Amino acid sequence: MNDKKIIIEINDLHKSYSSGHVPLEVLKRLTLSIHHGEIVAIVGESGCGKSTLLNLLGGLDDPDSGKIVVNGHDIVQMSEDALSVFRNRFVGYVFQFHYLLPDFSAVENVMLPFLAHRFKKKEAREKAMFLLSRVGLEKRADHRPNQLSGGEQQRVAIARALINDPSIVFADEPTGNLDERNSKEIQELMWELRDQYELTILLVTHNLRMAKVADRTVKLAYGRIDTIENSQLKG
Numbered sequence: 001m002n003d004k005k006i007i008i009e010i011n012d013l014h015k016s017y018s019s020g021h022v023p024l025e026v027l028k029r030l031t032l033s034i035h036h037g038e039i040v041a042i043v044g045e046s047g048c049g050k051s052t053l054l055n056l057l058g059g060l061d062d063p064d065s066g067k068i069v070v071n072g073h074d075i076v077q078m079s080e081d082a083l084s085v086f087r088n089r090f091v092g093y094v095f096q097f098h099y100l101l102p103d104f105s106a107v108e109n110v111m112l113p114f115l116a117h118r119f120k121k122k123e124a125r126e127k128a129m130f131l132l133s134r135v136g137l138e139k140r141a142d143h144r145p146n147q148l149s150g151g152e153q154q155r156v157a158i159a160r161a162l163i164n165d166p167s168i169v170f171a172d173e174p175t176g177n178l179d180e181r182n183s184k185e186i187q188e189l190m191w192e193l194r195d196q197y198e199l200t201i202l203l204v205t206h207n208l209r210m211a212k213v214a215d216r217t218v219k220l221a222y223g224r225i226d227t228i229e230n231s232q233l234k235g
């Protein structure tokens with residue numbers, strides 16, 4: 001097994017939704033450890049709980065029971081203040097839809113999470129410009145999201161996810177809206193950024209090629225882990 005440090009430890013996690021007549025059990029007794037620096041792909045049929053799992057791990061939603069220990073801290077027990085620091089400083093999020101603010105330029109969108117807790121506009125802009133050039137978009141910094149292609153919008157979203165130097169990036173179908181060529185570019189970019197910034201990346205994907213190059217693939221089915229495949233074993 002991998003002897004690297006464990007950065008996320010999930011223990012006996014349960015999650016149900018109670019919006020209907022009967023509670024819908026989405027995750028059942030989920031237990032899983034993620035190592036520092038790993039890229040883990042989460043796959044499974046639509047509705048099997050992938051986004052639910054990612055949202056729980058990212059502190060965006062609460063489980064019914066179970067433990068989620070991230071970097072030694074149980075985020076389920078965290079105060080709302082501590083959790084907000086965790087969400088802003090320790091993790092980055094990338095979603096299928098970029099959620100860039102339409103009235104702000106690319107560089108302003110990247111700056112915003114930085115400005116949310118540090119009022120240093122010049123530093124924020126410099127850092128955002130650096131990240132935009134890192135994702136190959138330095139010339140598009142002043143463009144609004146609707147002046148960018150889908151692949152470019154997603155690159156801006158990735159730069160935004162990195163502005164506060166997160167340790168972990170959660171990506172929910174980051175290439176779900178992109179064609180194969182753009183998907184491949186985004187995948188390669190994420191893998192390079194993992195190496196450069198020593199990120200741990202959890203990504204939900206339907207893209208088989210992307211799942212295949214992940215260090216591990218965790219397949220969910222009916223709220224449980226169906227299989228875990230290591231990269232060495234992938235054909």
Ligand SMILES: Nc1ncnc2c1ncn2[C@@H]1O[C@H](COP(=O)(O)OP(=O)(O)O)[C@@H](O)[C@H]1O
Pocket residue numbers: 017018019024026044045046047048049050051052053
């Ligand atoms: N806020 C919610 N309220 C009620 N049911 C939900 C909610 N979010 C998701 N679900 C249901 O939980 C199940 C898992 O959803 P989700 O985690 O989004 O699946 P996936 O990302 O694997 O497609 C689905 O049946 C979905 O309809």
Ligand SMILES: [Mg+2]
Pocket residue numbers: 050051052172
């Ligand atoms: Mg989903």
